[in-house]
Amino acid sequence: xxxxxAITGGIGGAKLALGLSQLLGPEQLxxxxxxxxxxxxxxxxxxxxxxxxxxxxxxxxxxDLGWGRQGxxxxxxxxxxxxxxxxxxxxGDKDMALHVRRTQLLASGHSLTQATQSITQAMGITHxxxxxxxxxxxxxxxxxxxxxxxxxxxxxxRCQPKVIDFEFQxxxxxxxxxALAAWLAQCDAVIICPSNPYVSVDPMLQLAGFKALxxxxxxxxxxxxIGGLAIKGPAAKMMQELNVPxxxxxVAKHYEGLIDGFIVDKTDENDSKQIKIPSIVxxxxxxxxxDRVSLAEDTLRFLREFS
Amino acid sequence: xxxxxAITGGIGGAKLALGLSQLLGPEQLxxxxxxxxxxxxxxxxxxxxxxxxxxxxxxxxxxDLGWGRQGxxxxxxxxxxxxxxxxxxxxGDKDMALHVRRTQLLASGHSLTQATQSITQAMGITHxxxxxxxxxxxxxxxxxxxxxxxxxxxxxxRCQPKVIDFEFQxxxxxxxxxALAAWLAQCDAVIICPSNPYVSVDPMLQLAGFKALxxxxxxxxxxxxIGGLAIKGPAAKMMQELNVPxxxxxVAKHYEGLIDGFIVDKTDENDSKQIKIPSIVxxxxxxxxxDRVSLAEDTLRFLREFS
Numbered sequence: 001x002x003x004x005x006a007i008t009g010g011i012g013g014a015k016l017a018l019g020l021s022q023l024l025g026p027e028q029l030x031x032x033x034x035x036x037x038x039x040x041x042x043x044x045x046x047x048x049x050x051x052x053x054x055x056x057x058x059x060x061x062x063x064d065l066g067w068g069r070q071g072x073x074x075x076x077x078x079x080x081x082x083x084x085x086x087x088x089x090x091x092g093d094k095d096m097a098l099h100v101r102r103t104q105l106l107a108s109g110h111s112l113t114q115a116t117q118s119i120t121q122a123m124g125i126t127h128x129x130x131x132x133x134x135x136x137x138x139x140x141x142x143x144x145x146x147x148x149x150x151x152x153x154x155x156x157x158r159c160q161p162k163v164i165d166f167e168f169q170x171x172x173x174x175x176x177x178x179a180l181a182a183w184l185a186q187c188d189a190v191i192i193c194p195s196n197p198y199v200s201v202d203p204m205l206q207l208a209g210f211k212a213l214x215x216x217x218x219x220x221x222x223x224x225x226i227g228g229l230a231i232k233g234p235a236a237k238m239m240q241e242l243n244v245p246x247x248x249x250x251v252a253k254h255y256e257g258l259i260d261g262f263i264v265d266k267t268d269e270n271d272s273k274q275i276k277i278p279s280i281v282x283x284x285x286x287x288x289x290x291d292r293v294s295l296a297e298d299t300l301r302f303l304r305e306f307s
Numbered sequence: 308x309x310x311x312x313a314i315t316g317g318i319g320g321a322k323l324a325l326g327l328s329q330l331l332g333p334e335q336l337x338x339x340x341x342x343x344x345x346x347x348x349x350x351x352x353x354x355x356x357x358x359x360x361x362x363x364x365x366x367x368x369x370x371d372l373g374w375g376r377q378g379x380x381x382x383x384x385x386x387x388x389x390x391x392x393x394x395x396x397x398x399g400d401k402d403m404a405l406h407v408r409r410t411q412l413l414a415s416g417h418s419l420t421q422a423t424q425s426i427t428q429a430m431g432i433t434h435x436x437x438x439x440x441x442x443x444x445x446x447x448x449x450x451x452x453x454x455x456x457x458x459x460x461x462x463x464x465r466c467q468p469k470v471i472d473f474e475f476q477x478x479x480x481x482x483x484x485x486a487l488a489a490w491l492a493q494c495d496a497v498i499i500c501p502s503n504p505y506v507s508v509d510p511m512l513q514l515a516g517f518k519a520l521x522x523x524x525x526x527x528x529x530x531x532x533i534g535g536l537a538i539k540g541p542a543a544k545m546m547q548e549l550n551v552p553x554x555x556x557x558v559a560k561h562y563e564g565l566i567d568g569f570i571v572d573k574t575d576e577n578d579s580k581q582i583k584i585p586s587i588v589x590x591x592x593x594x595x596x597x598d599r600v601s602l603a604e605d606t607l608r609f610l611r612e613f614s
Contacts, residue, residue, distance in 0.1 A: 042411055043350060043351075043410050043411055043414060073380060073382050073400065075379075075380050075400035075404075076400045076401065076403045076404050076407075077404075079403075079405070080404035080407060080408060082404075082429065083404055083405060083429045083430070084425060084426075084429045085407065085408045085411065093380065093382035093383045093386075093403075094382045094386040096383045096403065097382075097384070097385075097386035097387035097389075097390055098386070098390060100349050100383075100392065101387055101390040101391065101392045103350050104350055107350060118390075118391060119391075122389065122390045123389075
């Protein structure tokens with residue numbers, strides 16, 4: 001049985017992560033999650049990508065909103081606004097519990113990895129969800145309107161400012177999660193989920209030692225760009241602003257030297273001919289659970305070609 | 308027009324406080340509130356007595372529960388419990404907003420007085436609500452089951468352990484709120500609301516300089532004990548365990564040397580004959596807003612006898 005590491009950011013990657021979790025057990029599949037868009041807000045440590053993955057794996061994600069937790073209510077944030085507090089980051093009443101619990105675990109001396117394990121286990125998740133690092137890395141977005149912390153750019157400013165560059169504050173001092181390094185040393189292959197290459201995957205790749213551990217392993221990535229657009233999030237807008245063609249082929253090129261195979265959506269069948277890396281074309285738009293599982297099956301089948 | 312300081316703890320005292328606030332404007336009436344049962348919980352600074360008074364004055368108190376905020380929901384605390392967090396202190400979703408806002412204001416350098424002002428003003432309260440001190444004072448309850456922080460005794464253990472003594476940690480170093488001292492220097496009279504004498508009023512009285520500022524002023528207190536029972540809270544149980552008769556007269560005796568007048572409920576008309584301090588008998592059971600206003604009127608009328 002193959003042992004897989006799946007690298008993921010938030011919502012988009014988490015869809016495939018759920019599909020993979022339906023096919024591979026906790027001894028076969030581990031998740032590495034971006035923490036560079038974590039931030040401290042209202043005294044809470046918020047890890048948006050870990051949370052999106054957690055809610056997705058627990059099948060507690062809010063399908064109406066496309067983010068956050070199922071069955072959510074908003075009494076806290078509405079009351080906070082009425083008291084003069086900040087409400088641009090929409091914290092649901094149930095979601096608050098996760099942030100308070102994590103913050104409390106961290107304050108009492110647990111690492112982010114331990115806090116995440118405690119929370120995911122409490123939600124019935126059997127697979128390991130590993131933060132890329134227990135040390136703080138914070139994405140700063142250099143824009144035409146100045147340097148913005150990621151969540152201010154992403155949520156508060158709704159990605160309106162034009163991106164010039166990204167900076168991952170703390171990346172030089174952050175240690176790759178040792179549990180992740182240990183898993184990479186024994187696993188057979190790596191999947192890069194359809195997450196934002198610039199702000200979800202790149203921070204992980206820049207952690208000292210991470211690329212070296214990936215090098216001997218077959219790595220396949222799934223394009224987050226479909227028909228020139230991102231299903232969710234600002235990836236396409238960022239590519240445009242960075243003067244990169246908004247295409248699946250450009251994502252493949254971004255990962256050149258790192259990945260062995262690339263998966264694009266049927267929509268991009270023509271575009272895929274420009275891709276120099278071995279590629280397959282399949283449906284990568286994940287609406288139903290079955291879509292998630294099918295793409296996971298296609299990905300695992302494709303991976304076998306490289307082992 | 309008289310200038311009044313009303314000293315209050317939580318629920319019981321807050322009922323009369325609301326009555327007083329209907330009769331006297333913000334230039335005439337200031338509230339001094341106990342903070343010795345404040346505590347840090349889940350990373351939040353919680354001030355139960357300030358909160359009870361705030362919700363009462365804003366007429367946002369939860370009348371079904373008898374504590375907490377109106378229209379409350381419990382998604383946060385129930386989810387927190389499901390994640391392995393502590394749920395013995397029932398934090399409602401709306402109530403959470405107040406604690407998060409206060410904690411955030413304190414963390415950004417505001418004093419408890421400033422944080423309280425910001426929150427009460429945001430809720431439309433025009434009267435000043437002054438914490439007894441901006442410095443931490445924490446009630447420890449010495450019991451037959453060991454020394455317990457107040458909220459652990461009061462909420463977690465539901466006042467079951469037998470009280471031996473009270474300790475107000477930090478009281479020697481805590482400075483009387485300067486705004487409170489300033490008001491006392493210019494006000495005409497003081498009302499001690501029907502709050503617990505041991506854990507709500509005594510901490511204030513023990514703050515250095517407080518009693519000296521009260522000394523030149525007429526002070527009247529309203530008995531929190533009616534017919535040998537406390538309407539709300541553990542006052543009667545505490546008196547029993549401290550070998551004090553559970554009577555209004557015993558409360559009057561507790562305040563001897565401090566108060567000039569005492570108000571007891573009609574139920575205790577006979578008992579009132581034992582009271583050596585000038586007393587009046589009236590209805591002190593406050594069910595409706597009219598009850599609160601009536602007792603406030605009786606109290607202000609009684610106070611006039613001492614000026």
